[in-house]
Amino acid sequence: MMAPPAYALEITSLCKSFGGLSVTQDVSLTIRAGERRLIIGPNGAGKTTLFNQITGDLLPTSGQIKLFGKDITRLRPDQRAHCGLSRTYQIITLFTQDTLEHNVTLGLMGLRSARWNPVRPLSFYGDLAKESRRILELAGLEKLSSHPVSEIAYGEKRRVELAMALAQKPRLLLLDEPLAGLSSSERTTVKSLIASIPRETAVIMIEHDMDTALDLAETVTLLNYGRVIVDGERDAVIADEKTREVYLGN
Amino acid sequence: MQFWIVQTLNSLSLGGLLFLLASGFSLIFGLMRLANLTHGAFFMVGAYFGAVALRTFDGLNFWVAAVGSGILVAAIGGLFERLVLRRLTTNPLGQVLVTLGMSFIIADACLVTWGGDPIPVPTPSYLQAPTRVFGFAFPTYRLVVVVCALVVAFALYLMLEYTRIGAMIRAGVDDRQMARAVGIPVSKLFTGVFCLGAGIAGAGGVLGGPVLSAYPGLDADMLPLALIVVILGGVGSLLGAFVGSFIIGFIYTFGTALFPDLAYIILFLPMIIVIAFRPRGLFGRLST
Amino acid sequence: MKWIALVVLAALLAALPSFAGEFYINLASQVLIAIIFALSLNLLVGYGGMTSLGHASYTGIAAYLVAILTTRYGIGHGISAVVSIAGTTVAAAGFGLIALRATGLSFLMITLAISQVLWGLAYRMASVTNGDNGITGITRPMPFGISLESAAAFYWFALLVAALAFAAMTIFVLSAFGSSLKGVRDQPRRMAALGFHPWMIRWITFIYSGFWAGVSGLLYVYYSKYIHPTSLSTTNSAEGLLGVIAGGSGTLGGPIVGATLVSLLKNYASGYIERWNMLLGAVFLAIVLLMPTGIVPGVRKLFSRTGESRK
Numbered sequence: 049m050m051a052p053p054a055y056a057l058e059i060t061s062l063c064k065s066f067g068g069l070s071v072t073q074d075v076s077l078t079i080r081a082g083e084r085r086l087i088i089g090p091n092g093a094g095k096t097t098l099f100n101q102i103t104g105d106l107l108p109t110s111g112q113i114k115l116f117g118k119d120i121t122r123l124r125p126d127q128r129a130h131c132g133l134s135r136t137y138q139i140i141t142l143f144t145q146d147t148l149e150h151n152v153t154l155g156l157m158g159l160r161s162a163r164w165n166p167v168r169p170l171s172f173y174g175d176l177a178k179e180s181r182r183i184l185e186l187a188g189l190e191k192l193s194s195h196p197v198s199e200i201a202y203g204e205k206r207r208v209e210l211a212m213a214l215a216q217k218p219r220l221l222l223l224d225e226p227l228a229g230l231s232s233s234e235r236t237t238v239k240s241l242i243a244s245i246p247r248e249t250a251v252i253m254i255e256h257d258m259d260t261a262l263d264l265a266e267t268v269t270l271l272n273y274g275r276v277i278v279d280g281e282r283d284a285v286i287a288d289e290k291t292r293e294v295y296l297g298n
Numbered sequence: 299m300q301f302w303i304v305q306t307l308n309s310l311s312l313g314g315l316l317f318l319l320a321s322g323f324s325l326i327f328g329l330m331r332l333a334n335l336t337h338g339a340f341f342m343v344g345a346y347f348g349a350v351a352l353r354t355f356d357g358l359n360f361w362v363a364a365v366g367s368g369i370l371v372a373a374i375g376g377l378f379e380r381l382v383l384r385r386l387t388t389n390p391l392g393q394v395l396v397t398l399g400m401s402f403i404i405a406d407a408c409l410v411t412w413g414g415d416p417i418p419v420p421t422p423s424y425l426q427a428p429t430r431v432f433g434f435a436f437p438t439y440r441l442v443v444v445v446c447a448l449v450v451a452f453a454l455y456l457m458l459e460y461t462r463i464g465a466m467i468r469a470g471v472d473d474r475q476m477a478r479a480v481g482i483p484v485s486k487l488f489t490g491v492f493c494l495g496a497g498i499a500g501a502g503g504v505l506g507g508p509v510l511s512a513y514p515g516l517d518a519d520m521l522p523l524a525l526i527v528v529i530l531g532g533v534g535s536l537l538g539a540f541v542g543s544f545i546i547g548f549i550y551t552f553g554t555a556l557f558p559d560l561a562y563i564i565l566f567l568p569m570i571i572v573i574a575f576r577p578r579g580l581f582g583r584l585s586t
Numbered sequence: 587m588k589w590i591a592l593v594v595l596a597a598l599l600a601a602l603p604s605f606a607g608e609f610y611i612n613l614a615s616q617v618l619i620a621i622i623f624a625l626s627l628n629l630l631v632g633y634g635g636m637t638s639l640g641h642a643s644y645t646g647i648a649a650y651l652v653a654i655l656t657t658r659y660g661i662g663h664g665i666s667a668v669v670s671i672a673g674t675t676v677a678a679a680g681f682g683l684i685a686l687r688a689t690g691l692s693f694l695m696i697t698l699a700i701s702q703v704l705w706g707l708a709y710r711m712a713s714v715t716n717g718d719n720g721i722t723g724i725t726r727p728m729p730f731g732i733s734l735e736s737a738a739a740f741y742w743f744a745l746l747v748a749a750l751a752f753a754a755m756t757i758f759v760l761s762a763f764g765s766s767l768k769g770v771r772d773q774p775r776r777m778a779a780l781g782f783h784p785w786m787i788r789w790i791t792f793i794y795s796g797f798w799a800g801v802s803g804l805l806y807v808y809y810s811k812y813i814h815p816t817s818l819s820t821t822n823s824a825e826g827l828l829g830v831i832a833g834g835s836g837t838l839g840g841p842i843v844g845a846t847l848v849s850l851l852k853n854y855a856s857g858y859i860e861r862w863n864m865l866l867g868a869v870f871l872a873i874v875l876l877m878p879t880g881i882v883p884g885v886r887k888l889f890s891r892t893g894e895s896r897k
Contacts, residue, residue, distance in 0.1 A: 103779060129781035141776040143769065154769055157762060158781030166763040173762070216780070333691045335698075385875060391637055392874040394694060395831065398639070398824055399870030406864035518820070522702035525695050533692070559713065562706040569699065570684055577687045 053117030056081045056220050056250040057102070062111035064101060064274075071097045072108065073274040079220070081116075082247040086265035086282070087254050090294065094274035095254045096138065099222055102252075103135050104128050116219060129158060134218035136209045138225045142197045148208055149193040152180035155212035180215065187211040187241060203234030210241055214249070221245065223253040227260055235260055262286070270294060303434055305555050306548075311440035311509060313547025314447030318502030319520055320527040320539040321454060322495025328471045328534025329491050331390065332383070335397040336375075337499055338521030339404035344371045344500025345512035346408050349417040352507075360422040364504040371500025372493040379492040384485070401517060409514045419507025439508055446505055450498060451540055458536065467491060471534050523550065526569050532579025541580060599745060603738035611737040617849045618744040619805045622751045624829040624841035626798035631827065632836030633759055634791045635771030636686075637694050639823050640701030643681070644796040645803030646708065646818035648674040652804060653721040653813045654714065663727035671800050678796025682789050701823060708815035720814035724807055734808065744805055751798055756838055758794065767791055821863060825852070828866065832873045834880030843881050 057079040064072035071094045079085055087095050100106040102113060104125035113121045115131050123131070143151050153176050157163045162173060170176070184190045187207045192200055197208065206226060213221055226242065227235050235257075242264055245251055255261035262268075268285040270278040278288045285291055323337045347367040352358055378400060386392045421439045428435040458464035469477040470487055478484045503512070510516065527546050531538025545568065553564035572579060603611050627641045651670035655661045661669075685696045708715045715721070726734040734740045758764055769777045770784045778784055807813050816822070825848055833844020848869075855865050877884055 105775065105778075124783070125775075125778040126781050126783050129779060135779050137776070141773045143772055145772075154765060155780050157766070158777070162762050163766050163782060164763055166758050166761050168762055169760045170762050170765050212780070327691070331691065333695055382871065382875070389874070389878055390691065392878055394637075394691065395827070396871050396874050398820075399867035399874075402821070402824070402863040402867030402870070406861040406867070410861060410864075518702075522699050522706075525699045525702075529692070529695060529699060559711050562703045562710060566700075566703045569696075573684055573687045573696065577692075 053114075055079060055114070056083065056116060057252070058112075058114040058117075059102070060112040060114075062098070062101060062113065063109045064097060064106065065109050071274050072101065075111070075271075075274070075276055077269060077276065077279070079250050079252060081219070081250055083250050084264060084266045085250075085252045086261055086268045087252060087271060088258060088268060089271035089277075092273075093271040095271055096224060097274070098271070099135070099224055099252075099254060102222060103133065126158075129216070132219035133222070134213040134216050134220070135222035136213050136224060136226055138228065140202075140205050140209065142205060142208060142212075144198040145196060147194050147196055148184060148189060148200070149177065149180050151197060151208060152183055152212055152215055153177060155215050156180060159216055183211050183215045184208075186214075186244075188237065201234075203230050203237065206230060206234070206238055207241060210238065214245065218249055220250045220252070223251065223255075225254055225256060227255055227257050239264065300434065303436060305551055307437055307440045307444075309548040309551040310544065311443040311547075312551055313544035314444045315502055315506045315509070316520075316523055316527055316547055317447045317540055317543035318450060318505065319499050319524040320531070320543050321451070321536060322498045323524050324528050324531070324533060324535065324539045325454075325467070325491055326495045327528065329467055330488050331474075332397070333394050334492075334495070335394060335521065336378070336401045336404065337495070337524060338517035338519075339401040340371050340375060340496045340499040341503040341506070341520050342512065342517040343374070343404050343408055344368060344503030345419070345507050345510070345516060346412055346417065346503075347371070347500070348504030348507055349419045349512040350412065352419060353417065360504075364501045367504045368497040368501030371503075372497030375496025376489055376493040379489050383492070384488075401521075405514065405517055412512075414514055416511045416513035418511045419504070421508040443505055443509065447543075451536070454536055463487075463490075523565075526565060528579070529569055530572050530579055535579070538580055600742075603741055608737045611741050613850075613853055615737070615741045615744045615809055616853070617846050618741075618748040619802050619809060620826070620829065620845040620849045621842050622748050622802040622805065623799055623826050624833070624845035625751060625755050626795045626802065627826045628830045628835055628841040629755060629759070629791055629795040629798075631830050632834075632840070633764065633767050633771065634788060634795075636689075636788060636792070637827070638685075638697040639694055639820060639827065640681075640697035640699075640704075641795075641799055641826055642818050642820075642822035643697075643701040643704050644674050644678055644799035645806060645822070646704065646813075646815075647677050648800035648803030649807035649813045649817060650708065650715060650721070652807050653724050656725065657721060657723055663725075667727065667804060670804060671797065674800030674803070675793060675797045678793045678800075679789075682792035682796070686785060686788055686792065698820065698823075701818060701820060705815055705818040705820075708818050715815070718815065720812055722812050724811045724813070726808045726811070740809060744809070747801065747805060751801060752842075755798065759838065763787070763790075821866070824870075825866065828870055828873070832869075832877075832880055834882035834884070837880070837882045840880055840882040847881075 055078045057077070059075060059077040062072055062075040063070070075098060087098070089095055097106065101108045104123055108121065112119060115128065115133060118131060120128050120131060143154070153170055156176050156179055157170065162168070181190060181193060184193050187210065189204060189207055189211065192204065197205060210226065223242070227238060230238060239260060242251070253261060253264065262282060265282050267280060268282045269276060270285060270291055272294045277294055278285045278290050319337060319341050323334060326332055326334045344367045347370055348363045351363045351366065352360065382396055383393055386396065425439045425442055427438060429438045429441060458468060466477065466482045466487055469482060470484055474484060523546055527539060527542040530545065531542025546565065549564055549568060550561065553561040557564065602614055623641070623645060627638070630636050630638055630641070648670045651673050652666050655666035655669060656663065681700055685693055685700065688696055709717055726740065728734065729743070732739065734743050766777070766782050766787055770782060770787050774784045806817070829844035829848040830841050831844065832847060833842065834840030851869070852862060856862055859865055
């Protein structure tokens with residue numbers, strides 16, 4: 049009998065360069081199942097580029113990425129979604145003309161074979177609609193479910209993004225600056241939503257607003273110039289000399 | 299042997315003409331992200347202007363006709379860019395459609411004005427005699443066309459690499475937003491580049507006159523070749539336009555000479571191969 | 587309300603031959619063929635977000651296949667229709683593989699280049715296509731032994747095919763796949779992250795769209811009994827695109843309205859103006875500058891606004 053994989057995500061010696069410019073330099077990381085990791089670093093440190101290589105939007109120049117023991121380095125983004133990976137984006141990428149319910153339902157469709165059906169409409173799949181309403185309820189947005197996305201507030205849009213990502217019950221969730229541009233009350237709501245993510249899902253977060261994000265993190269990775277500078281338990285990383293250097297040195 | 303020489307020179311001169319067409323197209327696409335489908339029509343109307351001017355004004359210098367035609371076409375291009383294209387910066391699809399519409403308008407206008415018969419453009423008399431080297435005869439005018447294309451290529455290269463305007467164009471190609479933020483007058487630059495591209499195409503039409511003449515459908519014959527050149531060579535790359543033009547010039551000329559039925563398929567093949575293995579083209583820097 | 591209007595419309599359409607003269611019945615047949623073409627192009631442009639300037643390629647391929655198979659090889663209509671549509675669909679699959687290596691304007695340029703190459707081939711390969719002379723003497727099929735020679739009979743045949751085409755494409759657009767397609771059009775990266783396969787969705791749509799364009803090509807060649815390289819021209823593709831955009835891309839009714847208008851305009855104008863191309867170009871400019879979203883969305887907005895003002 050095979051032992052379960054030790055790590056949710058295992059990145060080994062990841063490198064990415066565009067022509068002469070090295071944006072990811074020999075990055076190695078491990079994330080355990082259910083872990084909450086925060087990735088920090090100054091602008092241009094390569095945080096989003098790292099995310100994009102994990103999701104498959106960018107292919108690395110060299111190195112390996114394993115998701116729950118499976119080598120996903122060369123897989124397409126949609127294939128990775130089927131392996132249990134999910135993400136949110138820095139900018140809102142929702143379907144603005146459609147209702148909240150449609151957005152979440154479409155999100156749920158992504159992993160079902162029914163998405164290829166050229167005859168039956170989405171409305172035929174009643175269980176999907178039920179599930180999407182349940183998810184919107186969890187995010188506190190059920191009252192707005194039949195409103196088009198264009199009509200809701202920015203903070204509510206962020207919650208929809210999160211709801212869509214969680215709808216697929218991912219094993220690993222990547223959150224790219226989930227608190228960006230939110231008012232303080234919106235930030236509290238989104239934070240509690242993130243805090244309530246079930247333990248079956250490991251979470252990696254990029255966030256600039258360190259003060260708010262740190263409470264959510266168990267472990268922290270500091271990136272600078274595409275390299276891992278410090279990596280470990282949250283309090284240890286914050287206390288570390290090198291962290292101060294990176295931020296004050298800039 | 300004479301056959302190979304003639305075909306080679308024909309290839310080179312076609313390549314040169316294609317470069318005059320494709321360089322403008324590539325620059326416009328690179329800077330303005332606009333697939334200017336009017337470009338073939340610019341070439342054709344330039345050829346018509348030159349042909350008619352030479353026919354009407356006895357003793358008019360060929361080169362004056364070419365440059366004058368280029369300026370006229372550049373003016374038409376500039377008007378079109380300022381009055382129509384500029385209103386559609388938020389609608390890139392619309393921009394392409396109006397360039398298509400404009401090409402129809404120009405093509406039909408030429409047909410109405412000058413009729414359906416081709417207008418020949420006489421080779422300047424001092425270039426009519428073949429050049430004799432090593433006992434072989436080289437059609438002189440075709441050599442001249444190649445030289446002109448090389449001169450224009452070199453001039454464009456110098457402009458892009460060594461002048462301020464060239465630097466601004468390159469900046470705009472790389473990152474339009476940033477260029478604007480840094481204070482580069484992007485709108486004026488657009489008009490300028492559009493005029494330049496149109497002008498070179500127009501002058502190219504006259505230069506091509508002795509080889510192709512001015513006829514209805516010249517635009518439809520040249521534009522797809524220019525498109526294939528740009529797809530092959532890579533959008534926004536002057537070097538790509540240069541190399542691509544001569545490759546296509548050779549393939550098309552020898553293809554038509556050796557396998558007339560299949561010439562178009564032979565053209566198709568390098569395009570497919572390049573798209574299959576390098577969608578950005580041989581030298582392309584942009585993805586769209 | 588809507589249902590009554592639709593039923594009345596359907597009745598009028600079916601009864602057309604009883605009150606219109608032969609010229610108008612034939613015109614209506616041409617309009618129907620244009621509608622099928624525009625509907626197929628709209629799948630690609632409006633719902634798929636892939637603007638193609640080479641759609642007439644598929645009409646042309648289907649038409650030429652039928653013409654060559656029936657006139658030169660004497661193959662029956664049933665088989666030649668099937669082979670022709672199959673051939674067109676395979677061609678769409680192949681060209682789709684090439685064109686979909688790119689998106690946006692590069693995709694447009696590739697579709698244009700492919701269609702121009704095919705057009706050039708149709709002219710040059712005279713041994714196969716008869717070049718500039720075109721292929722004449724094509725006959726109309728006789729489905730279930732019914733003759734389609736009369737204007738009315740052909741019109742009803744075209745109406746039936748158009749109704750089927752509209753129904754099939756509407757179901758497609760409203761289906762789960764259709765929702766995926768629209769999603770990929772609007773947010774391809776997001777869709778990929780959710781588990782959808784954008785390239786495959788686009789390719790399948792490209793093929794299906796080529797299939798229906800082939801059907802319109804078949805109807806066209808039966809109607810005119812003649813095929814010429816101009817059917818593959820960019821002008822033809824452009825007319826179809828104009829119909830889609832003028833009517834309102836990405837709507838179900840848009841292509842119908844747009845294709846009807848463009849066909850009628852073309853027919854009417856050619857009686858008075860010699861230069862249809864110039865008019866087409868000018869109409870392009872006018873629509874894009876003045877009514878970029880098209881007629882159907884514009885009218886819809888007008889109705890909703892007047893509804894609002896009554897409150």
